[in-house]
Structure formats: structure tokens, C-alpha cells
Amino acid sequence: MVQAQQPQASPPSQPKRRRPGQDWKAWPQYDAAELGLRGYWYPVTWSSKVTGTPQRQTLCGEKLVLIRDGGEVYALADRCPHRGVPLSLGRQEFPGTLTCAYHGWTFDLESGKLCAVLTDGPKSPICGKVVQKTHPVEERHGIVWVYLGDGEEPHPLDEQLPEEWRDGSFVLGGSMQDRRGDWRYACENGFDEGHAKYLHRTSLWRLFRTMPTWNITSIERQGRWIHRVQKEVHFRDEHSGLGVWTNYRWWKKKPPERVFNIGNVGDLGKPVHPVIGRQEFPGYTSISVPGVLRVVYPDFIHYEWWVPTEPGHHRYVGIMIQYREGLSTLPFYLKYFGGIRWFFHGQFSQQDEWMVGETDAPPERLYRPDASLTAWRKLVEETTTTHEAARAAKARRQDYDV
Amino acid sequence: MVQAQQPQASPPSQPKRRRPGQDWKAWPQYDAAELGLRGYWYPVTWSSKVTGTPQRQTLCGEKLVLIRDGGEVYALADRCPHRGVPLSLGRQEFPGTLTCAYHGWTFDLESGKLCAVLTDGPKSPICGKVVQKTHPVEERHGIVWVYLGDGEEPHPLDEQLPEEWRDGSFVLGGSMQDRRGDWRYACENGFDEGHAKYLHRTSLWRLFRTMPTWNITSIERQGRWIHRVQKEVHFRDEHSGLGVWTNYRWWKKKPPERVFNIGNVGDLGKPVHPVIGRQEFPGYTSISVPGVLRVVYPDFIHYEWWVPTEPGHHRYVGIMIQYREGLSTLPFYLKYFGGIRWFFHGQFSQQDEWMVGETDAPPERLYRPDASLTAWRKLVEETTTTHEAARAAKARRQDYDV
Amino acid sequence: MVQAQQPQASPPSQPKRRRPGQDWKAWPQYDAAELGLRGYWYPVTWSSKVTGTPQRQTLCGEKLVLIRDGGEVYALADRCPHRGVPLSLGRQEFPGTLTCAYHGWTFDLESGKLCAVLTDGPKSPICGKVVQKTHPVEERHGIVWVYLGDGEEPHPLDEQLPEEWRDGSFVLGGSMQDRRGDWRYACENGFDEGHAKYLHRTSLWRLFRTMPTWNITSIERQGRWIHRVQKEVHFRDEHSGLGVWTNYRWWKKKPPERVFNIGNVGDLGKPVHPVIGRQEFPGYTSISVPGVLRVVYPDFIHYEWWVPTEPGHHRYVGIMIQYREGLSTLPFYLKYFGGIRWFFHGQFSQQDEWMVGETDAPPERLYRPDASLTAWRKLVEETTTTHEAARAAKARRQDYDV
Known part of the structure; x- marks a missing residue:
């Protein structure tokens, strides 16, 4: 599935065999990143699911064992x-350690150091000479986050979380699901301008709101995020030789046939959401590396993380938050468990799951709304560190096959 | 499974590593044709099964979508x-078109042209610039036939159907089944002179008729067909050191121990089947490209098509016809559904299915009755167009693996 | 899984990429022997299971058909x-022969010669010109043994059976199970000094006997066997910084904390087991090629054969014997079917099965008790004939993949 990387300097005489846009050569790091991007924090599971019983997880093709000890969560490579x-x-067997089922090799959770070998006596010569790979772990907002890097010191998790999460004065509901489909297809589907208007036209989530039929969209970057800004929204079209196409239904609110100049990124910074009452984020559908979507609704903010697991598979992490505290969180839970969970994190999102699982590209033939896809790929290309990292990921993927 | 093709001119000093007959080097096109022969019409499904709901089919390794519109059946490549x-x-969504579930790309069924993109407005710049591959389709005798070529104008379907089908004054019953086993094993099994006398000796279809034990057979070609002509038929043998071998059973009709000079291809053209009363076909077991068997019984004619689907799999299409019209077709249906379907297209044919699924050649060690197999391979080799076609098919098969 | 073989003469300048002990380059024949060692007798099934109905078995990657005729068992390659x-x-169809289901090719069981072709008459020209590969078979102690070689005359089965089996005055119970895991992992697990003390500490078989925590062991060779001789046995340790580790339980017999100078291989030959009353075998855990374990208990002797079947799979053959005859065998059967079969050949052995199925090496990081593993690998390396045999096995394994 992964294409060969573009050579550093390709001879100009070499014939092009594909039309532009049909492969991923323009994004060599993205192309190589089948197993995800290194050097980021990923949400792996709910805090409540990690206990003193070791638990297996796969993240970016690496098998991890998670275990809770003394209140802290630890992540080690899951191979003795x-x-x-x-x-x-x-x-x-002992606090602060994990013991292999086979020969009683016992590893210190903090350092990964082999600290005892129960079947070789207290003076076992191998003790201290073997160090198991460990990964930085943080818990925040009820979620376990693991940093997948190559041994370097991780940046703080808060730097990577959405800016509006930092003070934490919100209530949160969400769903994690293992899904088939390359994590990149999931990202592209999530930030895709085009599909929602056709694929999701039958979703229960939009039971009373009419989907547009097509938009003119501008993709604008602000720091580490890119935003989808609607310039025109259309709700009814005449396709010559075929007929009228619209998502109007008699029982749904009927917006005008088209709306122009809805907003632009110049509005960023203004308090567009009175309920949330915050200045620092825009109000658009946005995405950032390593694969996080933010959609701002009048009352809620919705996020999706697409976490690479094994080749061709990812974990969907759908989160809905609202800026409420104390007793006023009750209506949120009622609304989340009474509807959002089933209609939005459920049926709506499963339509995406269906298509992400069926997508098979490159080759591909992009069209005008795919400007959102290519902007996302460009963002990854500019944000991730070096080609070397991507090559390493590719090499790692080959190991995976063996 | 597929062996390397014989080089155009092999140096005489090169050592032979296999005994003659053990591989398929003598039939390089046949050897390469794991995914079938290009440039032929294939029966794909029953007409009654194709409706306005798109249906997936695999033919010669290509995934197709079939759909009925305005009474006509259309076949397009099944990949947006x-x-x-x-x-x-x-x-x-519109008559004469098919719309992709993901982004509403809408293709004209006749031309394959992208004629609307529902999520990019009526003036979408990509319209008309993308053409989906289409395949010629015909319906005849209640069966949907698809021409699998490489873009060329197909020959008329009637040229390829058995000659006696052309006026259509017959009644037809049949069974289509997806089966494991390379389509070539199925062809070879169907035209095989040898196995019937041993494998099928226990079939209910032959409950009252004794199978021969062995024959002397001549394979004779007439136009695009080759015929199996029996010269001698044997019903009882003494195998030295072992004992007597016969398919005689006390309750079955007991033919003489051996019969000589039963017929020869010189009889072709004589009206051998009074019930059918037709001159133009012989009365023997015959096969023609791309894999059609004809067996003439006193009252019926039986056909088998073995349609390549995926590597190692094919579709069995068993058809029984009788030259009857109007009310007199009733006894045919009674006989077909009362017996033929269960005993012949059922248990008898499933013995073949069992062996075709277990066959694993080359290497192989051919014996005298396999003259029928090698004649069939030779027919394919002479009939199919060029080595290039076979090489293309082989290349396509490698794509399939990716 | 199989590593490249060590080159005959490697240039000294070549950099080492793995730390010593992490791969299997030191044992090139062992490394190549994924499908077992050629030139040995293997237990394949129980005698009572082989009848006149042909039976399929896989041994060292070769598919065999077993059949009983005139009291004798025959083994032929299972591919017409x-x-x-x-x-x-x-x-x-005839005594002394086996007939293929497809075309009635009939093979002489003794010689493998094609002696009749039922569908080509008594004078079939191919008769006598085809010889099917046969394998030497012996039945001994209720077990069918097949010699897997390359056409050479086999050594007598008795030369390969444990020496104490020769007069046969014993009673035997056992269990054969198809298991996942490379046969070499099973051998290494069986002779492994280390794992029993941790993995099996929870086995019901040791319900009343305390497992040691660790031993000092010497591996000593005597003829074709290597023996594990305990020099020290420890039952309780203080691991600094962690705490006390012991397998003591209040309801189990409590041995002393450590025992020194238990025995040495100089004792070999002395009648160490009065119940068995025999001089010729030692009383230790021992292993010999091609993968047989012997563990001497005060009252019983236990054996395990790990028979290579397909890549990544083997057959476990667990046997328990006792030197009793006549009526005095009754208590053996009571004890075997009342306990040994469920606790020892059952739950205890399934703990091994679990770990053997999960093992994935090389790479590996050996520790002090793994002297037993490396001694076993060295024994195989010294005992098996030539590199050529191993290379042939490797080549055969590649055929297997095709």
C-alpha cells in the first residue's frame, strides 16, 4: 500500500507514469507514515480500564503492556x-515491578530495568544488565496518553492537547472503538469537505437539520491547526440532463438555497460561541497533527483522535465536551447518554467507519473539495520533523511483517 | 502455482530438470491464464438476479458492478x-446513472463518463474528465453474459454460444455455483476421459446404468470444438496379480464386456439424435474455448461453463436443455426439478467439485487417457490470440496479489 | 523466523550486529531445522488408530497417508x-494396494509401485513406470513409528528408543496432542532448567510438593543423552529491594531452604530407583535427538516426544511407563487415568503448551539456566549429519510455502 519514497534528486529525463494527484509522492513523509507519526502523545484507553492486571495495547504498530502501580500508569514494550x-x-509479584509468566523475569516499571530473575536466585548475573523499553505515560481528563517516540524527552502533553482543554473546567463524554482502515484514511475522511453532504444525508444526527449539497471552502492555517472556512453553502442544484439534487426534506428546517460570505478566518479570536465564552479558538472544523479533529457546535465541542494501531487499522476516539461544572453538568450527561452517544458517536460515525474501511488509495483521482485533504497532508509534511523519522517508521513497518 | 513461461529461444545446452509432461511449458498461454482468457463472453449470473440495486461480481479477477436500468443490464469496474x-x-440517484456512496460521484451507465458530482455543484470542473471502465453485456436465454476484453469491439455473443442455441426453440434449466479450484482444473476435469469411470461409479445419476471401466478414445477437432470419440469401451478387466475390476452391479443393466468401433467423427453431421432431430452437431462430449463443455444425451443436451473468478476459484454454470416448446416443456421441468437438478447438477457434479478442489498440478504425470487434457490445452494455445495477452493476464494477476 | 546460515568462512572485518547469544548462528543446522531432523524415527499416532481406511498425517512438513493392510502399517507420500x-x-480396492479416488491409480503399499490403473485397462502403459515414495514404518508398544529419511536404509528403531524400553516389560499410558509452536521451542521448554520453578508453581500436579525457586545445574553428556544434574536446589530467597520469594505454601511439604551436592553424573550406573531396579539409566531429566525427554520419578518414567508437523506446529507425545506386568498393571492404569492423565499430561503440560505457543525467538537474551538450552542445541549440532541435510530441509520448507 505504501509507495516508494520520492528520490532526493530524480533525473529530469525520467518519465512520469501517473497523472499528478494520483499518488502520494508529493507527501513522502505522509506516504511513509502507515504506522503513524513518531514524537506525539496518543490517547490509548480510558484511565478506569488500567488496573494492576497487565493490559495489552497496540500503538503505531508497537505492542505495549500497560499496568497501574501505586496510582501511576506505566507502559513497557510487550515482549520479554x-x-x-x-x-x-x-x-x-512485587510492588513497582512486572514479572514475566514464563521464567519470572521481573522488570522495574519506572526504569524498565531487569531487577530480579525469580528462577535464577538473588545474585543472578543478568540482573541490571537488561533494560526493557518504556514509554512516557500521562493521565489527563480520564484518558491514558502514551508518548510514542524514539527515546527522546517528550514535550509536555498540555502543549499537544487542544488549547481550550488547559484549564479543564469542562465535562466530557466519549467513545473509543477499534476500527479497520488506515489511520490516514480516517483523518482524511474526518477533515474531508465533500462526503458529509452525501454520505451523511441519511444520518439520524441530522434528523431535523438539512445537509448542504456542496460548499465553496477555504482552508486556512492558524498555528498548528488548519481550519475549514465556508465561503458559500448550497442547498439545491439543477444538474443538467439529470435533474434537481437537494437534501431538503419536508419535515426538516429549510435553509435558503445558497448562502455566501458566511465568515472568514479574520474572525478568529472573536468570541463566536457565547455559551463557551472563550476567545482563543475559532469556531470552524479544524485538524492538527498527529490526527485530531475539532468541530465547534453552538453548545458543544466535538473531537476525534484517530490513533494508528496495526497496519490497516486504527482506534477511533470520539470526545464531546461542554463548559460546565458542578451540578450544571447533569444536563450534559443526559444529553450525551440520551442522544449524542447513539446518534453522533454511533450511527453518524459508523457511516464514516464504513467508508474508511472501504477506501483504497492511492491511486486516487482528487476533485475540488479535496483541497481539505491535500492541506492536511501538507500540514503533516511541514510539521513532522524529518524524512529520517518517516524512513524509520517505514523500516519498522517492514519488521512488523516479519 | 503458475510456472514461468518458456523462453522464446532456449539455449540447447540448458539441462532439462523435469521429465516431459510434468509441467505446463508446452502450453505457455494456458499456463499463464490463471485468471482466464481475455476476449470472450462469460455467463455471470441469472437475468432475474440483476435489478436496480447494484450487485457485485468477480470475473477473471476483475471486480464488476452490475445494475439494471431501463430494462438493460450494465457492467462497470467496481472501484470509484x-x-x-x-x-x-x-x-x-438519477435514471441511467450510478452514484458512489461516499461523495456522490455519478457515472453514466452507458458510457462510464462521470456526469455529475453531487457534492461539488452542477459546474464541478471534474465532470466529463473521468471515464469509468465499462464492459459489454448481453442477456440471452435468461442469463447475463459479460464480455471480458481490453477495450476492443466484442464479437457477437451468438458466434460464441453453441451453434444449436441460435434459434432458441428449447427449454432450459440450470445451476450456478461458486466453487474452489482453478478454472483450468475444472475444464480438464470436465473433458477428462479417465475419471468418470472410477470417481463417478458411485453416483446416483448412474444408479441403473453401468459405468465403463476404460475406453480407447480419439480426440477429433471440428471447427472450434474438439470431440471425444470412443473407439472401444470396456466394462470388465482382469488385472494380473490383483483380480477382476468391473462396474457391473446385479441391479444395473449389464452391457457386454467390451464394444469396438462405436462411431467415429465421420458420422458428424448425420442426425444422430432423433429426439433433437438436428444435423449440425455430433453427439459426443465436446469442449470449446473459453471453457464450455457439451454432452449430448439421447433426450437432453448438457453444458458446463467454468467461469474464472478469483485465483483458485471459479463459477460452475451447469445447464440442461431440451428441444421442446409450449405445453410440452412441462415434462422437462418435472424431470429437471424432480431429478436432474439433484442427481446430476447436484451429487454427480459435486464429486467433480471435490476433485477439482483437491487437484494441485503441475507437477503432474499424465497417462494415456489424458490425451483429452492435452488436446484441450492445445486448443486453447491455438485459439487464444497472442502471448502478449497471456502475459498481460499474468501481470494483472500479480496486481491482484498486491 | 529462520535465520540465514552462518557463512563457511566469514571475513573477520564484518561487523557484528547482534550481541552474542541473541541469534542462532552458533547452531546453523539447528537454525535451519524448522521442519525437523531427517534420518530419525518419529512416533506418529497410536497403532489402534490406523485401520484399512487411509489416514492423513503430517510429519516434518511431509504429508503422509497411513493405512493398515494384512496387519502391517504402510506410509506413502500423500500426493498422487x-x-x-x-x-x-x-x-x-485390492489387498496390498491403495487406489486414488480420482482416476483409480493403484499403488502397491510395499514398494510404492503403480501396479494398476483402473481407468486405463489391464495393459496400461504407465503401470510399473511410476513409483510413489514410501517410508519405513514400525509398530512398537502400541505406537506407529515412521522413519523420515531421504531414501537411505533406516537404523533399527530399537537403537533409537530409550534403552530401558528394549525388553518391554512395562505398562504404558500416554496422550498425543497437536500443538502450536515450533518443535524446537517445545524441546527447549521441555529440557529448560528455568521455567518450571515459576510457570508451574501453580500446577495441580505439584499440589502437595513445593517447587524449588532456582537451582545450580550441570549438564552432562552420556552417549546420546544429555542429563540435567542438580548441584544446588534453593527453596527461599531474599531479593534485595523487593522481598522474599519462595514457593512454600502452608499445606505443602516444606523442604529445607537449600540443598547442596545432591548427586552427580558419577552416580550413573548405580541402581538409583529401587522400584524400577535397573542399572542402565541415571535418574535425571535427560534429552536426546531428535527431541525426546526422559524424566525419572521414583515410581514412573515420563517421556515426551515433540514431533515436527507443519511450520510453527508440532505434535506432543507424552508417555508415562512403569515396570509392572500382569495383574500388577492394574494400579498403574488406575493411577494414570485417575490422575496423571489430567494433572500431568493435562494441566501441567498445558502450561508448557501455552508458553511454547507464545515463544518467539530469536532474537533472545539467554540467562544462566539456559545452559540447558544451549547444551541441547549443541547436541543437535554434533549429532545431525551434515549441513547439507539441514540445507535440504530448509529448501523443502521453501517449497512448502509455494
Whole structure:
């Protein structure tokens, strides 16, 4: 599925074999990133699911064992270096450690150091000489976040969370689901300008609101986010030789046939959402690296993380938040469990899941609304560090096959 | 499974590593044709099964979407060029078109041209610039036939149907089944002189008729058909050191131990089947390209098509016809649904299915009755156009693996 | 999984990419022997299971058909040379032969010679010109043993059976199970000094006997066997910074914390087991090629054969014997079926099955008790004939993939 990388300097005489836009050569790092981008924090599971019993997770093609000890969550590579048995089959024999089920190799959770070998006595010569790979872990907002890097010191998790999460004065509901489909297809589907108007026209989530038929959209960058800004919205068209196409239904609110100049990125910074009452974020559909979507609704903010797991698979993390505290959070939970969870994180999102699972590109033939896709790919290309990182990821993926 | 093709001119000093007959090098096009022969009409499904709801079919390794519109059946490549989603997941939004489920790309069924993109407005710049591959389709005798070529104008379907089908004054019953096994094994099994006498000796279809034990057979070509002409038929043998072998059973009709000079291809053209009363076909078991068997019984004619689908799989199309019209077709249906369907297109044919699924050649070690197999391979080799076609098919098969 | 073989003479300048002990380059034949060692007898099934109905078995990657005729068991390659159909789908039409289900090719069981072709008459020209590969078979102690070689005359089965089996005055119970995991992982697990003390600490088989925590062990060779001789046994340790580790339980017999100088291989030959009353075997856990374990208990002797079947799979053959005859065998059967079968050949052994199925090495990181593993690998390396045999096995494995 992954295409060969563009050579550093390709001879000019070499014939082009594909039309532009049909492959991913313009985005070599993105093309190579089948197993995700290194050097980021990823949401892996709910905090409440990690206990003293080791738990297996796959993140960016790496098998991890998660375990909670003394209130903290630890993540280690899930392969005992002795004979390759998963550490997640083991158990905790001493506080602060995890012991392999096979020969009792016991690793310190904090450092990964082999601190005891129960079947080789207290003076086992191998103790201290083997260090198991560990990954930085943070818990925030009830979610376990793991930093997937290559040994470097991670940046603070807060730098990577959406800016509006920092003070934490909100209530949150969400759903995590393992899904088929390359994580990049999921990102592209999420930020895609085009499909919602056709694929989701039958979603229950839009039971009373009419979907547009097509838009003119501008993609504008602001810091680490790119935003989809609507310039025109159309609700009814005449297709010559075919007939009228509209998403109007008699029982739905009927917007005008077209709306122009809805807003522009110059409005950024203005308090567009009185309910939320915050200046610092815009009010558009936005995406940032390593694959996070933000959609601002009048009352809520919706997020999606698409977390790479195995090749061709990802984990969908759908989150809905509202700026409420204390007793006033009750209506949020009622609304979330009474509807959002089933209609939005459920049926609506499963339409996406269906298409992401069926997508098979490149080759591909892009059209005008795919400007959102290419802007996203460009963002990844500019944001991720070096080609080397991508090559490393590619090499790692080949190991995976063996 | 597919062997390398014989080089155009092999140096005489090169050592032979297999005994003659053990591989398929003598039939390089046949050897390469794992996904079938290009440039032929194939029966794909029953007419009654194709409606306005798109239907997925695989033919010669190509995924197709079939749909009926205005009474006609259309076949298009089942992959939206935009992002690779199957068109068969879509639906018909306007007459004469098919719309992809994901972004509303709408293709004209006749020409394959992208005629509207519902999510990009009536003036979408990509309209008319993308053409989806289409395949010629015909309906005849209640069956949908698709021409699998490489863009050339197809020959008329009637040229390829058995000659005796042309006036259509017959009644027809049949069964289509997806089966495992390379389509070539199925062809070879169908025209095989040898196996029937042993494998099928226990079939209910032959409950009252004794199978021969072995024959002397001549394979004779007449136009595009080759015929199996029996010269001798044997019903009882003494195998030295082992004992007597016969298919005689006390309750079955007991033919003489051996019969000589039963007929020869010189009889072709004589009206051998009074019930059918036709001159133009012989009365033997015959096969023609791209894989059609004809067996003439006193009262019926039986046909089998083995249609390549995916590597290692084919579709069995068993058809029984009788030259009857009007009210006199009733006994045919009684006989077909009262017996033929269960005993012949059922248990008898499933013995073949079993062996075709287990066959694994080359390497192989041919014996005297396999003259029928090699004649069939030779027919394919002489009939199919060029090595290039076979090479193309082979290349296509490699794409399939990716 | 299989690593490249060590080059005959590697240039000294070549950089080492793995730390010593992390791959299997030191044991090139062992490394190549994914499909087992050629030139040995293997237990394949129980005698009582082989009847006149052909039976399929896979041994060292080769598919075999077993059949009993005139009291004798025969083993032939399970692929008809004609068209590749398994002979095990056929049946016996004449005594001393097996007939293929497809075309009635009939093979002499003793010689493998094609002695009749039922669908080509008694004078079929191919008769006598095709010889099917046969394998030497012996039955001993109720087990069918097949010699897997390359056509050479096999050594006598008795030379390969444990020495104490020769007079046969014992009673035997056992269990054969198809298991996942490379046969070498199973051998290494079986002779492994380390894992029992941790993995099996929860086994019901040791319900009343305390497992040690670790041992000092010496591996000593005697003829074709290597023995694990305990020098020290420890039952309780203090791991600094962690705490006490012991397998003591209040309801189990409590051995002393450590025992020194338990025995040494100089004791070999002395009658260590009064119940068995025999001089010729030692009393230790021992292993020999091609993968047989012997564990001597005060009252019983336990054996395990790990028989290579397909890549990544093996057959576990667990046998328990006792030197009793006549009426005195009754208590053995009571004990075997009342306990040993469920606790030892059952739950205890399934703990091993679990780990063998999860093992994934190399790479690996060996520790002190793995001296037993490396001694076993060295034994294989010294015992098996030539690199050529291993290379042949490797080549055969590649055929298997095709």
C-alpha cells in the first residue's frame, strides 16, 4: 500500500507514469507514515480500564503492556527480551515491578530495568544488565496518553492537547472503538469537505437539520491547526440532463438555497460561541497533527483522535465536551447518554467507519473539495520533523511483517 | 502455482530438470491464464438476479458492478476512481446513472463518463474528465453474459454460444455455483476421459446404468470444438496379480464386456439424435474455448461453463436443455426439478467439485487417457490470440496479489 | 523466523550486529531445522488408530497417508503423482494396494509401485513406470513409528528408543496432542532448567510438593543423552529491594531452604530407583535427538516426544511407563487415568503448551539456566549429519510455502 519514497534528486529525463494527484509522492513523509507519526502523545484507553492486571495495547504498530502501580500508569514494550513471550501474560509479584509468566523475569516499571530473575536466585548475573523499553505515560481528563517516540524527552502533553482543554473546567463524554482502515484514511475522511453532504444525508444526527449539497471552502492555517472556512453553502442544484439534487426534506428546517460570505478566518479570536465564552479558538472544523479533529457546535465541542494501531487499522476516539461544572453538568450527561452517544458517536460515525474501511488509495483521482485533504497532508509534511523519522517508521513497518 | 513461461529461444545446452509432461511449458498461454482468457463472453449470473440495486461480481479477477436500468443490464469496474470505494455500495440517484456512496460521484451507465458530482455543484470542473471502465453485456436465454476484453469491439455473443442455441426453440434449466479450484482444473476435469469411470461409479445419476471401466478414445477437432470419440469401451478387466475390476452391479443393466468401433467423427453431421432431430452437431462430449463443455444425451443436451473468478476459484454454470416448446416443456421441468437438478447438477457434479478442489498440478504425470487434457490445452494455445495477452493476464494477476 | 546460515568462512572485518547469544548462528543446522531432523524415527499416532481406511498425517512438513493392510502399517507420500490429489481420499480396492479416488491409480503399499490403473485397462502403459515414495514404518508398544529419511536404509528403531524400553516389560499410558509452536521451542521448554520453578508453581500436579525457586545445574553428556544434574536446589530467597520469594505454601511439604551436592553424573550406573531396579539409566531429566525427554520419578518414567508437523506446529507425545506386568498393571492404569492423565499430561503440560505457543525467538537474551538450552542445541549440532541435510530441509520448507 505504501509507495516508494520520492528520490532526493530524480533525473529530469525520467518519465512520469501517473497523472499528478494520483499518488502520494508529493507527501513522502505522509506516504511513509502507515504506522503513524513518531514524537506525539496518543490517547490509548480510558484511565478506569488500567488496573494492576497487565493490559495489552497496540500503538503505531508497537505492542505495549500497560499496568497501574501505586496510582501511576506505566507502559513497557510487550515482549520479554528473554524468549519473546508477551509481558502482558505476566503479573505483579512485587510492588513497582512486572514479572514475566514464563521464567519470572521481573522488570522495574519506572526504569524498565531487569531487577530480579525469580528462577535464577538473588545474585543472578543478568540482573541490571537488561533494560526493557518504556514509554512516557500521562493521565489527563480520564484518558491514558502514551508518548510514542524514539527515546527522546517528550514535550509536555498540555502543549499537544487542544488549547481550550488547559484549564479543564469542562465535562466530557466519549467513545473509543477499534476500527479497520488506515489511520490516514480516517483523518482524511474526518477533515474531508465533500462526503458529509452525501454520505451523511441519511444520518439520524441530522434528523431535523438539512445537509448542504456542496460548499465553496477555504482552508486556512492558524498555528498548528488548519481550519475549514465556508465561503458559500448550497442547498439545491439543477444538474443538467439529470435533474434537481437537494437534501431538503419536508419535515426538516429549510435553509435558503445558497448562502455566501458566511465568515472568514479574520474572525478568529472573536468570541463566536457565547455559551463557551472563550476567545482563543475559532469556531470552524479544524485538524492538527498527529490526527485530531475539532468541530465547534453552538453548545458543544466535538473531537476525534484517530490513533494508528496495526497496519490497516486504527482506534477511533470520539470526545464531546461542554463548559460546565458542578451540578450544571447533569444536563450534559443526559444529553450525551440520551442522544449524542447513539446518534453522533454511533450511527453518524459508523457511516464514516464504513467508508474508511472501504477506501483504497492511492491511486486516487482528487476533485475540488479535496483541497481539505491535500492541506492536511501538507500540514503533516511541514510539521513532522524529518524524512529520517518517516524512513524509520517505514523500516519498522517492514519488521512488523516479519 | 503458475510456472514461468518458456523462453522464446532456449539455449540447447540448458539441462532439462523435469521429465516431459510434468509441467505446463508446452502450453505457455494456458499456463499463464490463471485468471482466464481475455476476449470472450462469460455467463455471470441469472437475468432475474440483476435489478436496480447494484450487485457485485468477480470475473477473471476483475471486480464488476452490475445494475439494471431501463430494462438493460450494465457492467462497470467496481472501484470509484476517486478514493477506491466499491461502486456496488452506491445506489441509483438519477435514471441511467450510478452514484458512489461516499461523495456522490455519478457515472453514466452507458458510457462510464462521470456526469455529475453531487457534492461539488452542477459546474464541478471534474465532470466529463473521468471515464469509468465499462464492459459489454448481453442477456440471452435468461442469463447475463459479460464480455471480458481490453477495450476492443466484442464479437457477437451468438458466434460464441453453441451453434444449436441460435434459434432458441428449447427449454432450459440450470445451476450456478461458486466453487474452489482453478478454472483450468475444472475444464480438464470436465473433458477428462479417465475419471468418470472410477470417481463417478458411485453416483446416483448412474444408479441403473453401468459405468465403463476404460475406453480407447480419439480426440477429433471440428471447427472450434474438439470431440471425444470412443473407439472401444470396456466394462470388465482382469488385472494380473490383483483380480477382476468391473462396474457391473446385479441391479444395473449389464452391457457386454467390451464394444469396438462405436462411431467415429465421420458420422458428424448425420442426425444422430432423433429426439433433437438436428444435423449440425455430433453427439459426443465436446469442449470449446473459453471453457464450455457439451454432452449430448439421447433426450437432453448438457453444458458446463467454468467461469474464472478469483485465483483458485471459479463459477460452475451447469445447464440442461431440451428441444421442446409450449405445453410440452412441462415434462422437462418435472424431470429437471424432480431429478436432474439433484442427481446430476447436484451429487454427480459435486464429486467433480471435490476433485477439482483437491487437484494441485503441475507437477503432474499424465497417462494415456489424458490425451483429452492435452488436446484441450492445445486448443486453447491455438485459439487464444497472442502471448502478449497471456502475459498481460499474468501481470494483472500479480496486481491482484498486491 | 529462520535465520540465514552462518557463512563457511566469514571475513573477520564484518561487523557484528547482534550481541552474542541473541541469534542462532552458533547452531546453523539447528537454525535451519524448522521442519525437523531427517534420518530419525518419529512416533506418529497410536497403532489402534490406523485401520484399512487411509489416514492423513503430517510429519516434518511431509504429508503422509497411513493405512493398515494384512496387519502391517504402510506410509506413502500423500500426493498422487498424476494430478496432485491426496491419496488419503482414496480407498483399498485390492489387498496390498491403495487406489486414488480420482482416476483409480493403484499403488502397491510395499514398494510404492503403480501396479494398476483402473481407468486405463489391464495393459496400461504407465503401470510399473511410476513409483510413489514410501517410508519405513514400525509398530512398537502400541505406537506407529515412521522413519523420515531421504531414501537411505533406516537404523533399527530399537537403537533409537530409550534403552530401558528394549525388553518391554512395562505398562504404558500416554496422550498425543497437536500443538502450536515450533518443535524446537517445545524441546527447549521441555529440557529448560528455568521455567518450571515459576510457570508451574501453580500446577495441580505439584499440589502437595513445593517447587524449588532456582537451582545450580550441570549438564552432562552420556552417549546420546544429555542429563540435567542438580548441584544446588534453593527453596527461599531474599531479593534485595523487593522481598522474599519462595514457593512454600502452608499445606505443602516444606523442604529445607537449600540443598547442596545432591548427586552427580558419577552416580550413573548405580541402581538409583529401587522400584524400577535397573542399572542402565541415571535418574535425571535427560534429552536426546531428535527431541525426546526422559524424566525419572521414583515410581514412573515420563517421556515426551515433540514431533515436527507443519511450520510453527508440532505434535506432543507424552508417555508415562512403569515396570509392572500382569495383574500388577492394574494400579498403574488406575493411577494414570485417575490422575496423571489430567494433572500431568493435562494441566501441567498445558502450561508448557501455552508458553511454547507464545515463544518467539530469536532474537533472545539467554540467562544462566539456559545452559540447558544451549547444551541441547549443541547436541543437535554434533549429532545431525551434515549441513547439507539441514540445507535440504530448509529448501523443502521453501517449497512448502509455494
